[in-house]
Amino acid sequence: MPIARVLSIGDELLFGRTVDTNATHLCRLLGDQGMLVDRVEQVGDGEAAIVSALRRACRGAALVVCTGGLGPTDDDRTRHALARLGAVALEERPAAWRAIRACWGRLRPGMAVPEVNRRQALFPCGAESLANDRGTAPGLLMRLPSGCWVACLPGVPHEMVAMADRLARRLPRLVPGLRRPVVAEAWFAGIGESTAQELLAGLFSEGDPTVGITVSELGHITLRVVGSAAPVRRRLAELRQRVEPYLLPHPDLAASLLGACAQRGWTLAAAESCTAGHLAARLGAVPGASRCWRMGVVAYQPMAKRSLLAVPGPLIRRHGLVSAAVAEAMAAGMRRTARADLALATTGLAGPTGEAGIPVGTVWLAAATAAGVVSRQVRIFGGRERVQRRAAAAALQLGWEVVNGMLPPGRTSTH
């Protein structure tokens, strides 16, 4: 497989203030096109550092994609570094400068283009301009004497993504012998990674096919099979069979749950305490969620649990806020308020401080349907945000099991 490398440029990446999601996106895109990405590098804004990183990346590679350093200010040095690498001069291109002014006029009507943006019309001689329809910085594409292609894209993620898509479509013409591998995935949830490893023992392999497993903080596990058509198809079927009861139709628990609700004609509502909106945000992230999803309530204070969800005050006092009884009452109350078929609820301690006798990370989840209420306790390790995120995933998982009849109906508590 032809080798590709990714280079992310920017001091902010090395200061540890910005997570490099651009590289992740590019790795996926290039891998799906049949390139083998064998390493990724992040370097700072300095021109010398960029030149050496580019030199390292180009050695033995068919393609290097870099992001960042194409802005209008003096510390944006990617153009200069590429010119040095290719030992060519920089030239200003009138057509690029016209496109920059047109883009600026579209994005900020009535404002004059600052003169500094003229730098974005500089190109190493022989480099091709890559159009950017979401920002002022055009990208660059240049072939080095070694035969390696270097593509430079802006670091702003939503500009980069659109340009990378267009670049990916051109790859078969740029890189001879590129063969798009067959990539198949299966997704499941409801068991941990170690149980999954045991169930799937003997089916992991390198070569044709290659099988990879990825555990997501969003609550699902992905199996990815890459290779040629027949081996991929066979292996995927074997893998799916082993985890059959836990398979998801979609690589996202929220989308799987909403899809299952839609199939059954069910409506859905969510009442949250400790997850504080994370559950609603997961559901709302799914395009078309409004078909099934009625409403969500973040009843952060006891008063809200009483007024919006009709959770009785004495029940809260008797069992405590973090209890099966309160989670079940929240779910039942939410179901009534929303007149929904299924209501989910969460209550727990996200931290940072715990309460007497209840450790941080203790969360009760409940699901109410016409058949009754089901509840479950989970214990999550980590900081406040992780507890909230994982508890939201666990609530989606409970909903998925309930919609699919995987839990006995009626009032059940799992501890």
Added chain:
Amino acid sequence: MPIARVLSIGDELLFGRTVDTNATHLCRLLGDQGMLVDRVEQVGDGEAAIVSALRRACRGAALVVCTGGLGPTDDDRTRHALARLGAVALEERPAAWRAIRACWGRLRPGMAVPEVNRRQALFPCGAESLANDRGTAPGLLMRLPSGCWVACLPGVPHEMVAMADRLARRLPRLVPGLRRPVVAEAWFAGIGESTAQELLAGLFSEGDPTVGITVSELGHITLRVVGSAAPVRRRLAELRQRVEPYLLPHPDLAASLLGACAQRGWTLAAAESCTAGHLAARLGAVPGASRCWRMGVVAYQPMAKRSLLAVPGPLIRRHGLVSAAVAEAMAAGMRRTARADLALATTGLAGPTGEAGIPVGTVWLAAATAAGVVSRQVRIFGGRERVQRRAAAAALQLGWEVVNGMLPPGRTSTH
């Protein structure tokens, strides 16, 4: 400054399925200790690839921190790679094996430790074991003949974070001449990056002090000043003065807003449509949010807007869901329902599909107080998730301006 490098190991990083947040965390930690992180690399699980990456990273560095490849399976090769790099043998340490069994017993009471985990007790001769109190994999710390220290930590983020903190505290003893720089930050919001660049012109510099600017998708901009005490203090004061009206007390809009509410004894509530829980999740992510934050409602369907927020049906039909009138009615209704001092509301089109005459990314925000209702329209570019995230940030920004009396009271619409 002594040079540190970060190396993240794992095929999943190169497949583009996993974002490398470990490297970001380590960069920040090492920079705060006075190390200069000049590059970061991600490589796959292969032993040969790890050895060459380690070799590249160690050249000229005082410290290399790598994460990943310490699991119990056969494709976890970091221990082996480190032994090869140091040209030493691997030895099994009985004490480490005892600690692994004890940890397993604590995390999964009653389950036997799989024999494969014994691999995690293997150490290159001469390497020190770094305790891991959140998982089975101990870390490694070894000094190469060149004098460069190599620390290997597990790839599981919440295990890595705790171990990295302990390592950071030992750095002054490991790296002679390490001087913790003075790091100061200022945060502001309410203006874009280009306006900020203009206001701050002439105050950016490299050297002592170094000034960096980072724009966060969470809605604020961070100025970071690094150097020695007096120049940092002086520059920070100059920077703060230029953006004085926009300064935040905290590097997070939600925490700033909740803090300002707490100061005034105000309670807060949020009614969301297009942001679908993102606004609640931002508020709920702040420790101690429950002091001021009453409740949130995700009124995703018109029915929920009517029943929970008392938005009149005719108003919705007359103005449309995405309108100043509906945003204002949602905020006013939320304020009444929650009996809160301040209520925020969002309504808009997050996409992927737009509606007749209203482009995707159009969002109306409103804030209701005893003095009246204020609303504002924003237009956000990008995918569904970005629109939701940025609109939640814009709502927090509106709330911040209202609490601080930066907007005229009464019914105002800004278009």
